[in-house]
Amino acid sequence: MRVLVLGAGYAGVTLARDLERSLPDSADLIVVNDAPTHLVQHEVHRAIRHPTIADAISLPLDDLFDRAEVVIDRVTGLDRDARRVHLADGDSLRYDYCAVCLGGETNYFGIPGVEEHALPLKRLADAAAIRERFFEACTHGGTVVIGGAGLSGVQIAGELAALRDEEDAATDIVVLEQLGTVAPAFAPAFQRAVRDELLDCGVEIRTETTVERATESTVETDTGDIDYDMLIWAGGIGGSEAMANERPPVRADLRLDARTFVVGDAARAVDADGEPVPASASAAIREAKVVAKNIADQVRYAQHDEHGDFPPRPDPYRFDVPGWIVSIGDSAVAQVGPQIFRGSAAKAMKATVGAGYLTTVGAVSQAVTLVEEELHE
Structure with a gap:
């Protein structure tokens, strides 16, 4: 049994790390990414003013995974009928289950020039x-x-x-x-x-x-x-080459078909309440956790080969985040529930959220660096 995770952004890293813990030992787990690092995307704007932050927000994939095999290549196509993923180097990978976590590309909407x-x-x-x-x-x-x-x-x-x-x-x-x-x-x-x-x-x-x-x-x-x-x-989000430059619509189970899931910015998702899910790191991380459980359940069912039982029903994703934070120069804006915070309070929240994410993926020293950058600009 082979599970592919395409992309190592927030969704891909979260999903693969959860699958490392939940997949049966006999299942193969492969992460395909076009770079050997995971980029903390919501901090990239900081590098415009502080290029040295690059080391804190660019994490080697080999340090993030214990079990997953990492393939460094660009995904160019997805053949769901054959259950194969095509790569830029000419190779292809077969899969039993696949999670497309390729994120989005800049959408220019065909505006001339x-x-x-x-x-x-x-x-x-x-x-x-x-x-x-x-x-x-x-x-x-x-x-x-x-x-x-x-x-x-x-x-x-x-x-x-x-x-x-x-x-x-x-x-x-x-x-x-x-x-x-x-x-x-x-x-x-x-x-x-x-x-x-x-x-x-x-x-x-x-x-x-x-x-x-x-x-x-x-x-x-x-x-x-x-x-x-x-x-x-910064006018919009488009799909990746592998998805024909589209962000396909998916329902709350985040599936294109029984074997293929799309997570994060790679799709336009509607949650269990019928609400559109905004493109955000927090949504991608939460989607990934739901999909990791669903894939692990499907793999365990398939390996038990209990044909008399019904396959497990995928859990739906329900969009529910505690709030929003955005950096604006040396300040920030945060919303927690109905409350709005600006200035130093929001900036402290931003530093805490960013450091918390890095800590969850084991990048403790980078978390310390990020807090120092956020709070001592």
């Missing part, structure tokens, strides 16, 4: 490119335009505003959002607090503004053109 001229932020190399471009083009003035005011766009804007202030630069930072508010997927009180923090940082916010085209130096929108010196795109 955006993919060609904008910088994304998905990896450490992207953070380094943004930092380099800022020092090349923006420390003596100019304009940075950020497309998208979801949590990623908000964090990028806050980090660049803080970097601008550290460098005493006269740079304008403009966030564009097609919808009517920043952080549009979240509760109104959280949205208002995020907006206030951005404004306090000196970030200009333009909501209800649709990007229609980008050239080498201008963003064309339905409310007017904006000349820029650096364009960053």
Whole structure:
């Protein structure tokens, strides 16, 4: 019996570590990832201003797993009929059960010129490119335009505003959002607090503004053109190559079929209450725990070969997180239940959550480094 976990982001690492404990000893567990490290994605924006944080948020996969075999390669295709996963090096892997945890890629929505001229932020190399471009083009003035005011766009804007202030630069930072508010997927009180923090940082916010085209130096929108010196795109999440650049819809059991699950940002999930699940690290981690149990149950049933019994019914995933936290430069906004926190209280919560995650995967020294970076900026 062979179980594949595709991707080693939050969902993949959580799922594989749980499967290491719950799968029968006779089952093979393989993790496929395009890099030998696990990236703590929600801290990548920090590397724009503090490149040294890279060591704290990039964890070797060999240190995270005890039992799983790690294959370093890029997944290029998934053949569910043949139950095979195709890899960039030309090989393929057969599976009995598979969890697709490949995350999402930057979605440019086919807007002319955006993919060609904008910088994304998905990896450490992207953070380094943004930092380099800022020092090349923006420390003596100019304009940075950020497309998208979801949590990623908000964090990028806050980090660049803080970097601008550290460098005493006269740079304008403009966030564009097609919808009517920043952080549009979240509760109104959280949205208002995020907006206030951005404004306090000196970030200009333009909501209800649709990007229609980008050239080498201008963003064309339905409310007017904006000349820029650096364009960053955080406008949406697209699917991976292996999923035909789509994020397939899945129900609360998170299954594409009886043998194939999709977890985290790789899918558009609806939970047990029929509610859409927002793309977030906390949701991905909780989804992964449900899927790990369901796969382990299915494998144990198959190995017992008790054909007279009904197979175990998969547990559904129900979206339930205690709150939300977003960094904005040297500050943060947190929501816990109905309460909103800003400033030092929210920043302390952010440090605690980040360190707590690193501790759960055994990266204690990196957790200490992350807390120091968060609280002593």
